Amino acid sequence: MTKTTTGDQALIKRINTAIVLEAILREEPLSRAKISEVTGLNKATVSSLVQDLIDNQLVREIGTGVSSGGRKPVMLEFISTAGYSVGIDLGVNYLRGVLTDLRGAVVAERREPLSASDPDDVFNVLRPFIRSLISEAPDSPFGVVGIGVGVPGLVDSSGSVLYAPNMNWREVPLKDALSRTFGIPVLIDNEANVGALGERTFGSGRGVSNMVYVSVGIGIGTGLILQRTLYKGSSGFSGELGHLSVEAHGKPCRCGNRGCWELYASEQALLEQARELGFPGDLDELLAAAEAGDEKVRMLLAGIGEYLGVGIANIVNIFNPDAVIIGNRMSRAQPWIEDAVGKTLEERALNFHLRGVQLLFAELGGRSAVMGAAELSIAAFFDRLKAS
Amino acid sequence: MTKTTTGDQALIKRINTAIVLEAILREEPLSRAKISEVTGLNKATVSSLVQDLIDNQLVREIGTGVSSGGRKPVMLEFISTAGYSVGIDLGVNYLRGVLTDLRGAVVAERREPLSASDPDDVFNVLRPFIRSLISEAPDSPFGVVGIGVGVPGLVDSSGSVLYAPNMNWREVPLKDALSRTFGIPVLIDNEANVGALGERTFGSGRGVSNMVYVSVGIGIGTGLILQRTLYKGSSGFSGELGHLSVEAHGKPCRCGNRGCWELYASEQALLEQARELGFPGDLDELLAAAEAGDEKVRMLLAGIGEYLGVGIANIVNIFNPDAVIIGNRMSRAQPWIEDAVGKTLEERALNFHLRGVQLLFAELGGRSAVMGAAELSIAAFFDRLKAS
DNA sequence: TTAGTTTGTCTATTGAATAAACAAAGTTGA
DNA sequence: TCAACTTTGTTTATTCAATAGACAAACTAA
Numbered sequence: 001m002t003k004t005t006t007g008d009q010a011l012i013k014r015i016n017t018a019i020v021l022e023a024i025l026r027e028e029p030l031s032r033a034k035i036s037e038v039t040g041l042n043k044a045t046v047s048s049l050v051q052d053l054i055d056n057q058l059v060r061e062i063g064t065g066v067s068s069g070g071r072k073p074v075m076l077e078f079i080s081t082a083g084y085s086v087g088i089d090l091g092v093n094y095l096r097g098v099l100t101d102l103r104g105a106v107v108a109e110r111r112e113p114l115s116a117s118d119p120d121d122v123f124n125v126l127r128p129f130i131r132s133l134i135s136e137a138p139d140s141p142f143g144v145v146g147i148g149v150g151v152p153g154l155v156d157s158s159g160s161v162l163y164a165p166n167m168n169w170r171e172v173p174l175k176d177a178l179s180r181t182f183g184i185p186v187l188i189d190n191e192a193n194v195g196a197l198g199e200r201t202f203g204s205g206r207g208v209s210n211m212v213y214v215s216v217g218i219g220i221g222t223g224l225i226l227q228r229t230l231y232k233g234s235s236g237f238s239g240e241l242g243h244l245s246v247e248a249h250g251k252p253c254r255c256g257n258r259g260c261w262e263l264y265a266s267e268q269a270l271l272e273q274a275r276e277l278g279f280p281g282d283l284d285e286l287l288a289a290a291e292a293g294d295e296k297v298r299m300l301l302a303g304i305g306e307y308l309g310v311g312i313a314n315i316v317n318i319f320n321p322d323a324v325i326i327g328n329r330m331s332r333a334q335p336w337i338e339d340a341v342g343k344t345l346e347e348r349a350l351n352f353h354l355r356g357v358q359l360l361f362a363e364l365g366g367r368s369a370v371m372g373a374a375e376l377s378i379a380a381f382f383d384r385l386k387a388s
Numbered sequence: 389m390t391k392t393t394t395g396d397q398a399l400i401k402r403i404n405t406a407i408v409l410e411a412i413l414r415e416e417p418l419s420r421a422k423i424s425e426v427t428g429l430n431k432a433t434v435s436s437l438v439q440d441l442i443d444n445q446l447v448r449e450i451g452t453g454v455s456s457g458g459r460k461p462v463m464l465e466f467i468s469t470a471g472y473s474v475g476i477d478l479g480v481n482y483l484r485g486v487l488t489d490l491r492g493a494v495v496a497e498r499r500e501p502l503s504a505s506d507p508d509d510v511f512n513v514l515r516p517f518i519r520s521l522i523s524e525a526p527d528s529p530f531g532v533v534g535i536g537v538g539v540p541g542l543v544d545s546s547g548s549v550l551y552a553p554n555m556n557w558r559e560v561p562l563k564d565a566l567s568r569t570f571g572i573p574v575l576i577d578n579e580a581n582v583g584a585l586g587e588r589t590f591g592s593g594r595g596v597s598n599m600v601y602v603s604v605g606i607g608i609g610t611g612l613i614l615q616r617t618l619y620k621g622s623s624g625f626s627g628e629l630g631h632l633s634v635e636a637h638g639k640p641c642r643c644g645n646r647g648c649w650e651l652y653a654s655e656q657a658l659l660e661q662a663r664e665l666g667f668p669g670d671l672d673e674l675l676a677a678a679e680a681g682d683e684k685v686r687m688l689l690a691g692i693g694e695y696l697g698v699g700i701a702n703i704v705n706i707f708n709p710d711a712v713i714i715g716n717r718m719s720r721a722q723p724w725i726e727d728a729v730g731k732t733l734e735e736r737a738l739n740f741h742l743r744g745v746q747l748l749f750a751e752l753g754g755r756s757a758v759m760g761a762a763e764l765s766i767a768a769f770f771d772r773l774k775a776s
Numbered sequence: 777t778t779a780g781t782t783t784g785t786c787t788a789t790t791g792a793a794t795a796a797a798c799a800a801a802g803t804t805g806a
Numbered sequence: 807t808c809a810a811c812t813t814t815g816t817t818t819a820t821t822c823a824a825t826a827g828a829c830a831a832a833c834t835a836a
Contacts, residue, residue, distance in 0.1 A: 007401075008825085015395035019394060032814075033813070039394060043816085045792080069803050069804080069813065072814080163740065226614060233709060234710045234745075235744045238707055240705045240706070240741070245701065248698050257738075307636070310636050317645075320622055350645075353621070356623045396794085397821085400823060404823085421784070435784060461783060777836100783831080787826105787827090788826095793820105794819100795820085796818085799816080800813100800814080802811105802813075804810085806807100
């Protein structure tokens with residue numbers, strides 16, 4: 001409670017170093033003079049801080065730039081390969097992983113199906129999977145700075161998976177298990193949260209302040225980015241908008257509530273409705289049928305889009321966000337649902353809120369979560385830098 | 389965009405001064421030695437900063453405290469009467485105002501009915517109303533530091549009332565009008581937002597990090613306090629949870645959506661249902677009937693409570709807050725709706741989210757908004773202090 | 777009365793940012 | 807080609823807030 005950081009000279013230096021580093025990240029390549037200009041810091045201060053960053057192998061000089069009528073500037077850039085990050089998307093029946101540099105550029109990528117479900121069995125697959133990604137990392141001053149993992153379930157602040165219904169997990173201390181094995185920082189979060197982070201950092205939500213990422217797969221999960229940061233509720237989990245009741249007296253949901261959004265707008269809802277109409281098969285087959293011009297399937301998809309729109313209108317009224325991004329598997333249905341979603345949204349959301357909002361689809365497709373997981377550990381690395 | 393505050397010694401001093409002032413506000417009366425102990429700042433630093441605060445008339449010495457075996461400490465306290473704040477609750481048919489000191493203690497209070505609706509007519513009532521509150525302020529070093537106003541409508545970041553349906557206002561530049569008249573800072577916000585602030589600071593939500601204030605009056609408005617601060621969406625307004633659709637194919641709402649929560653759980657919904665059952669009259673009469681033991685009216689109220697619970701379950705699933713507070717007029721129905729709300733909430737919200745959440749009723753009753761409005765301008769005063 | 781404790785101030789030191797001077801390295805125009 | 811001007815980045819002296827430690831004042835306790 002009374003853990004206030006008091007101000008001293010070291011704090012000033014940390015603040016200004018962060019400002020300089022962020023300027024370089026934002027506008028590289030950049031000279032010391034230009035940094036002084038854009039940050040407002042004195043030239044001498046910038047010189048001194050840049051020297052520290054160079055000593056710490058975070059920044060390097062890459063030769064001279066073009067003169068604007070005087071001495072040529074020495075250009076600086078961030079050393080993106082000063083360290084690497086591992087991102088893992090732990091799905092119900094697959095495992096996806098990337099190794100990225102500190103900028104998020106993918107260096108290595110792996111995918112494999114996952115048949116195990118018991119936590120210990122999953123660990124036994126996950127450990128070598130991660131180890132092989134780490135082994136791909138080139139030598140670098142900071143090495144692999146951390147592992148980020150997205151999981152399909154509720155995660156508490158200690159990194160335990162409290163509940164993952166589709167994997168039948170309860171109270172699984174995933175973070176502990178992994179950080180003991182690898183001895184580097186491990187960050188665990190919900191699949192929708194890391195997906196939101198991925199799209200915000202590398203995808204269609206770049207630079208946005210307030211956005212809601214709607215992960216439409218078997219169920220519906222949501223990741224909230226409010227005031228530029230991932231919102232977690234008081235217990236560390238939140239954003240269960242899939243269980244927002246959109247039909248107060250609708251079908252009962254396994255969560256205990258009635259008429260939950262995901263009962264009407266998820267992949268599962270689509271498949272069930274399709275079966276009732278005599279279309280067995282999975283999402284791929286339905287999309288193929290729609291592509292081939294099957295009117296019934298197109299109607300079905302439009303219906304799902306309409307219900308997606310109902311929930312998204314609620315989201316827009318609640319959060320007044322800059323963007324709502326539809327991601328995960330259902331984003332592949334974009335051509336067949338986009339119009340229905342957009343139309344319903346416009347009919348239902350408040351006019352004032354509609355003005356500023358964009359309806360987008362995930363730019364990273366199936367990689368939103370895995371990239372967000374990598375970003376999770378990159379962001380933690382930068383936070384540690386700032387704190388020390 | 390590139391308006392970064394760089395770090396220098398002045399910043400340190402501002403940070404540490406704020407730390408010292410907050411320590412005094414939190415634990416007064418307090419000695420310099422104790423401040424040094426709880427903040428971690430050096431004794432000499434504390435002495436110097438306290439002297440500045442004394443010079444600025446924000447803090448004063450109030451004599452010696454009890455010795456613990458050595459020299460007696462000189463106790464310090466915040467001078468709550470260093471300045472005053474005006475809070476206004478501008479209702480559809482009433483005007484409520486308070487004059488408070490910098491701690492929020494009410495020095496003067498006024499209420500009067502409001503028959504006017506046209507903006508200019510309202511201004512002509514509002515100006516003398518505020519002037520009379522200001523005239524009650526004793527002489528003080530900072531004088532009246534600002535005016536906070538809560539209004540029943542959408543407010544943009546410039547302090548204009550974009551849309552207040554029940555007053556028939558559109559694009560009314562309220563802040564401009566008042567700050568031109570009084571020449572002191574004016575802050576305008578939505579009634580539910582200031583109500584949330586009032587309950588968070590002075591009422592049942594004291595010290596809570598994440599809470600949702602549900603203002604149930606003619607309609608339903610909501611104020612969101614997330615990560616200790618009032619959440620505003622991208623356009624500066626948000627939290628229109630009254631227009632959350634809880635019946636996707638329910639009654640059409642004037643907002644364009646269908647099945648909006650406020651159509652089923654507001655005072656207006658109650659009165660309409662009562663009329664259908666042959667009970668004309670207003671909320672007071674219904675509450676009196678319930679009090680007198682009228683079973684039909686009690687059932688009616690329980691029904692409203694149930695629908696309130698439906699929406700609050702959604703809120704809990706969305707935000708995983710520490711508390712949900714029911715305020716405004718309907719909070720007076722607490723004895724007749726509390727059980728129904730609680731029961732529905734427990735049936736419908738996710739188990740994990742239910743664990744940490746408290747269902748509360750506004751402690752300030754009808755004064756949540758007016759006290760929050762006063763707090764709005766007090767908080768702005770402290771922010772200005774920190775910035776200079 | 778004396779020894780020990782607590783409070784709050786004073787003094788010298790540290791370290792980060794800064795303005796100003798400056799050297800180095802460039803451009804430009806006659 | 808050269809003198810005048812520009813731009814870059816470093817060096818130097820100064821300022822200012824925080825700090826440790828010394829210290830005086832005020833008190834308790836035995």
